Amino acid sequence: MTVRLYDSKAQALRDFVPLREGHLGMYVCGPTVQSSPHIGHLRSALAYDILRRWFSYRGYDVTFVRNVTDIDDKILAASAEEGGEATEPWWALAYRVELEFTAAYASLGILPPTYEPRATASVQQMQAIIDRLIERGHAYPAPDGSGDVYFDTASWPAYGELTRQSRDNMEAAADADPRGKRDPRDFALWKGRKPEEPASASWPSPWGDGRPGWHIECSAMAIRYLGAEFDIHGGGLDLRFPHHENELAQSTAAGDPYARYWVHNGLVNVGGQKMSKSLGNSVYAGELLELASPLAVRYLLGAAHYRSTLDYSPTSLSEAEAAVDRVRSFLARVERRLAGTRYAGVGSPVIPDAFADAMDDDLGVPQALAVLHDTVRAGNQALDDEELHDAAALHGQVVAMVEVLGIDPRDPHWTPDAAPAASALEILVTRLIDDRQAARAAKDFAAADRIRAELASAGITIEDSQTGTHWSFGS
Template identity: 60%
Template sequence: MSMRLYDSRARALRDFTPIDETNVTMYVCGPTVQSGPHIGHLRAALAFDVLRRWLEHRFGRVTFVRNVTDIDDKVLQNATPDEPWWALAYRMEREFTAVNDAIGILAPTYEPRATASIPQMHEFIERLIERGHAYESNGDVYFDVRSWAAYGTLTHQDIDAMDSDPDADPRGKRDPHDFALWKAAKEGEPADASWASPWGEGRPGWHIECSAMSHRYLGGSFDIHGGGLDLRFPHHENELAQSAAAGDPFAQYWVHNGLVTVDGQKMSKSLGNFTLARDLLEAHPARVVRYALAAAHYRSNLDVSDQAIAEAAAALERIDGFAQRAQRAVGSAPPNIPDAFRDAMDDDLGVPQALAVVHETVRAGNVALERGESADIRGAFSAVSGMMGVLGFPLAANGSARGADAQALATIIGSLISQRAEARAAKDWAAADRIRDLFADAGVALEDTPDGTIWSIDG
């Protein structure tokens, strides 16, 4: 079975064939760093982290570029006299990096800042002017949407049915739908927020940044362009138009992840449910957050609720419990990917179906543990290790990844196991049974071996 991805431009599943099968190329729109990351940002970054990991498994190498928009109207608006725009942008960029690192999102191959690619943006704009698709007006430069007949093909819209682009001064536009490629410096803006250009001092428009940076780091043609569903219009529509008009084939596949709701409602500061990523990570273990955000299909809207977090924690507990017991029974096992898991991931990154394979394998592994069937235990452990590894979840075998909470739990359980051993040595069977029943009620499995009693969370 070949790998398939849903292409937003084609509005259909397409077989995925990279331009170079030895190096898959991806460009994903990164954050505009005017404020801290919320859970929608975290979900988007994770969706493409999982895709990247699977592509690396399938093809070996992925060149993954994710930009940072560090100059923008909102960055300037949120700056203060005590924290200039560039300092705010850097601090927020660090916050994005910290939360991504916390849940195991791989660092990009390249993570360029917009302010480091200004000359490339100038060159790109000059190409568009030379080709008759852009024009200068009082220091601003606009893309002429009427000059490009294919404008609207990404989102399948007619120009006259679109909203006008509010970006930049409408008085300089030939058409209200035209969008800014370069913005002339304005009175009151910081002097260090503008750069010299062929059209005067100014700064780039939002859309031109990604076209210039993707071309710089991946060339005029690359495999996948990704981002959140909310970026399809106008951002990605405008990227596609200006890149194609400049002569670039641009992205072969457009992949968009779904949005995030909180307890069934759209995130909104006015509703009081606007959840910052750092707050979610302070309240819950990072592995649980990763599981909760990754468990839904990447194209579906994801609802983050206490129930979803609890279900993620319980699911990981079952998987980790099996891994601990299996490792004690058979030692290490080389990771392996079952065909059913591979088929699910190859079918438009079907993580829910892939996780179903994981849990079915855990159930079969637990049966094998009860029966003492070493070969089946090893096979299940190998498969679970491989599947969870490719999804970005190192197994917490023997509780090694559980930190201070695990240490406290191990101390309590160890004390009770010692009390039970003493009761058995004294032939106080009633006391020994009470302790075993306590463990059973708490979901802790005990296994008496010649080397002593070992425990695990019952999967």
């Protein structure tokens, strides 16, 4: 029952040992809300949703923190591109985009965080960490009067330990005016306000009015909500350097032990190419959710191992739809067959050992899904063979697995607005089935077969049994 995770800092699989028995504190870098969410954002959020759900299943009391970066160079730049503060202030842009992220996450059944702090609400805590770093000799105000404050990378011998880089081989930190730095690799903790920036985007500080650097924001929020030491820090692989490297350096240099495990999810390719604005191949959440059901999107984005690169294509969405239809059809079939028998409700939700072993081994969702689909096949075979006790037990296993993965097709979350459409479809299909029954009674088997073929071409499977004819999507 020991969960093992790949720790990016150790570059090895490690048994998870919590800081406090039975408790898990996890911080995940959330979005910088300058533009609409894309498939990469969804994939990352879903990876940690599944991890959270699995730890909860394993009995942990999980405190899950995912921040919102609502003040940053990118947000100010995006606001200026949209017409500047006169048409939409930076804070209005940030809030509007934050709501888009919240809606996209909710559509995929991603559980809301225990806490979801905004960076602008923790500026005081950021300044306190900067004060400590200056006192300890690991940070310095720029001598040019700009109001900038920098982390002194040369003062911290462990700098580079997360990504195992030599400081001598690192590129310059491109986050502020290099003239005020002692070394090009020093990074900004505080950024003095520039004349062209809106006054609303700055806070008073001992070093002059300004705003926090990106890296100090996450250190302050993680420590504020989880404490100076906590269990897991997560985020996308693209954040390892410089963001997480700098987080680790400034936090530990300030005297905080910080994260015990560093977990990173893989990125997303589109059609075999890295997704980027420059290539024009970004797939946004709104577009994705128009192409397939939210359940299929969740299945697709969670099906690959979280550390792997996910290669997206429209074909993969179709495959995901087919996979969830197989599960949906089995659950409907077995529940219908067992209704009114002594086996109805017999199969209690039990996670199979093979599924649990896969999930415990660095969240092996691909292997866990293989167990799920093997169980669905076995359940269908048990129904074919009229082994109702076995079918009931396998039903319980399938229910337990889809619930812990957040892909239970029976969950009302996936069909909130489907009642009118479902009723209309029920009427149409039932009428065709009645016509088929009438044709069979009249021994017009050609007409009966034609109706069955028409239904099959629409993706509807019909099943004749002693209790009547039943229909479902898929096979």
